[in-house]
Amino acid sequence: MEGEGEEQTSIWNKETVPKVMKIVSTRLAQRDLISLLLLSPWIHRTLISYPSLWLSIDLREMNNAGGRLIAALSLPRYQHVKQISLEFAQDIDDDHLEVIKSKCLGSLQDLESLNLNGCQKISDKGIEAITSCCLKLKVFSIYWNVRATDEGVKHLVKNCKYIVDLNFSGCKHLSDKSLQLVADNYPELESLNLTRCVKMTDSGLQQVFVKCSFLQSLNLYALSSFTDEAYKKISVLSHLKFLDLCGAQNLSDDGLSCIAKCKKLVSLNLTWCVRVTDVGVIAIAESCTSLEFLSLFGIVGVTDKCLEALSKSCANTMTTLDVNGCIGIKRRSRDDLLKLFPYLRCFKVHS
Amino acid sequence: MGSTSTKIKLRTSDQKVFEVEKAVAVHVIHVHSVSGDILSKILDYCKKHVNSAAGKEDISPEELYEWDANFVKVDQNTLFDLILAANCLKIESLLDLTCQTEIRTTFNIKNDYTIEAEEAVRRENKWAFDMLGV
Numbered sequence: 001m002e003g004e005g006e007e008q009t010s011i012w013n014k015e016t017v018p019k020v021m022k023i024v025s026t027r028l029a030q031r032d033l034i035s036l037l038l039l040s041p042w043i044h045r046t047l048i049s050y051p052s053l054w055l056s057i058d059l060r061e062m063n064n065a066g067g068r069l070i071a072a073l074s075l076p077r078y079q080h081v082k083q084i085s086l087e088f089a090q091d092i093d094d095d096h097l098e099v100i101k102s103k104c105l106g107s108l109q110d111l112e113s114l115n116l117n118g119c120q121k122i123s124d125k126g127i128e129a130i131t132s133c134c135l136k137l138k139v140f141s142i143y144w145n146v147r148a149t150d151e152g153v154k155h156l157v158k159n160c161k162y163i164v165d166l167n168f169s170g171c172k173h174l175s176d177k178s179l180q181l182v183a184d185n186y187p188e189l190e191s192l193n194l195t196r197c198v199k200m201t202d203s204g205l206q207q208v209f210v211k212c213s214f215l216q217s218l219n220l221y222a223l224s225s226f227t228d229e230a231y232k233k234i235s236v237l238s239h240l241k242f243l244d245l246c247g248a249q250n251l252s253d254d255g256l257s258c259i260a261k262c263k264k265l266v267s268l269n270l271t272w273c274v275r276v277t278d279v280g281v282i283a284i285a286e287s288c289t290s291l292e293f294l295s296l297f298g299i300v301g302v303t304d305k306c307l308e309a310l311s312k313s314c315a316n317t318m319t320t321l322d323v324n325g326c327i328g329i330k331r332r333s334r335d336d337l338l339k340l341f342p343y344l345r346c347f348k349v350h351s
Numbered sequence: 352m353g354s355t356s357t358k359i360k361l362r363t364s365d366q367k368v369f370e371v372e373k374a375v376a377v378h379v380i381h382v383h384s385v386s387g388d389i390l391s392k393i394l395d396y397c398k399k400h401v402n403s404a405a406g407k408e409d410i411s412p413e414e415l416y417e418w419d420a421n422f423v424k425v426d427q428n429t430l431f432d433l434i435l436a437a438n439c440l441k442i443e444s445l446l447d448l449t450c451q452t453e454i455r456t457t458f459n460i461k462n463d464y465t466i467e468a469e470e471a472v473r474r475e476n477k478w479a480f481d482m483l484g485v
């Protein structure tokens with residue numbers, strides 16, 4: 001009887017508990033998952049043996065992030081890490097990345113996604129160091145980094161040949177040179193965020209449109225110096241689904257009519273595109289029949305006519321429509337809008 | 352009569368008042384949902400850890416782990432109360448300790464780590480835990 005009890009306990013410990021732990025652990029946040037390692041040596045051994053649990057390192061908003069990252073990467077279980085987020089982490093700089101390059105080279109060979117959003121101490125030097133370690137990188141995000149220059153992008157394109165998703169939002173020193181580098185090196189690019197990259201001009205943007213024909217998502221938020229010369233060329237992006245043109249004060253109906261050729265558009269932000277009138281919006285309505293998200297915030301030149309056109313083609317798909325400040329539209333109360341777009345849930349995009 | 356440490360007063364759900372040093376009571380909110388007994392235990396925990404971290408008490412990491420292990424040798428109800436209070440007061444390290452203990456109890460897991468082995472695992476994973484607070 002005693003032997004049976006011991007055997008039961010053994011099965012419980014060595015088979016049942018690990019099985020349950022494996023299921024439970026896939027649903028746990030990083031911190032909790034790692035806490036499980038401290039329960040018992042058996043749990044530790046079992047969890048470590050499941051590689052799928054250790055593909056992500058999350059250091060978002062943590063202090064001493066540089067030191068923490070180095071500590072994490074020196075653990076064998078992170079040898080195949082695919083995703084690292086340092087979004088708004090503090091105390092990480094070029095030196096840390098240099099250390100990682102010299103000590104942890106192997107650990108980053110499978111890295112696919114690197115988020116350095118808000119890591120303002122990192123400069124081109126750090127970008128060079130880290131990108132030289134992760135040649136398989138697909139997603140690179142470095143939002144709000146004012147030290148990054150075209151030099152950094154040069155290192156990125158030299159090291160990482162498989163990028164499909166780039167976020168340069170807020171990297172205000174990047175110029176057309178960076179756009180040229182992106183265009184020349186990433187023909188398969190799917191997503192590009194250039195929010196507030198104010199040095200960029202029509203010429204750089206056009207390069208991207210011509211060479212990155214698979215773009216699905218393009219964010220040009222708060223970029224007011226582009227003109228129709230560039231906007232018209234957006235028409236070649238036949239896979240485009242998401243387009244943010246907030247603040248595109250030079251965009252005319254001509255430009256918008258060209259953009260209408262991107263029939264797959266699902267999300268379009270025209271906040272403060274003050275030159276646009278019914279003509280441009282109707283062109284969009286007639287062509288982009290899957291539109292779900294549209295902002296016309298602040299555009300005084302549009303009237304009820306464009307809403308009728310939109311309703312004809314997108315009544316079944318539109319769930320977000322912002323027409324605040326569109327004084328040319330007379331019937332734009334909540335009820336008015338619901339009559340035209342019965343599935344509307346969100347009436348405000350821009351604040 | 353200059354005092355170098357600021358004191359804070361805490362009032363519990365059963366109207367007991369505790370006076371503690373500010374360093375010990377890092378988060379003073381929501382104490383009204385915690386009973387006097389539990390708060391008393393929590394303050395013991397915080398004092399111990401703050402003092403050991405600040406070098407005010409001469410205690411080795413191993414001795415601290417043993418102290419922690421004894422600290423959570425309580426009945427299920429008390430353990431649950433400690434978890435709720437630690438969560439409420441956002442005392443991360445105490446929450447870790449009590450949750451691990453609870454999981455071990457629920458899943459009937461024997462913690463057969465040696466102190467050295469456990470310390471090693473703790474050390475190599477220190478990076479994953481917030482170092483702010485106790």
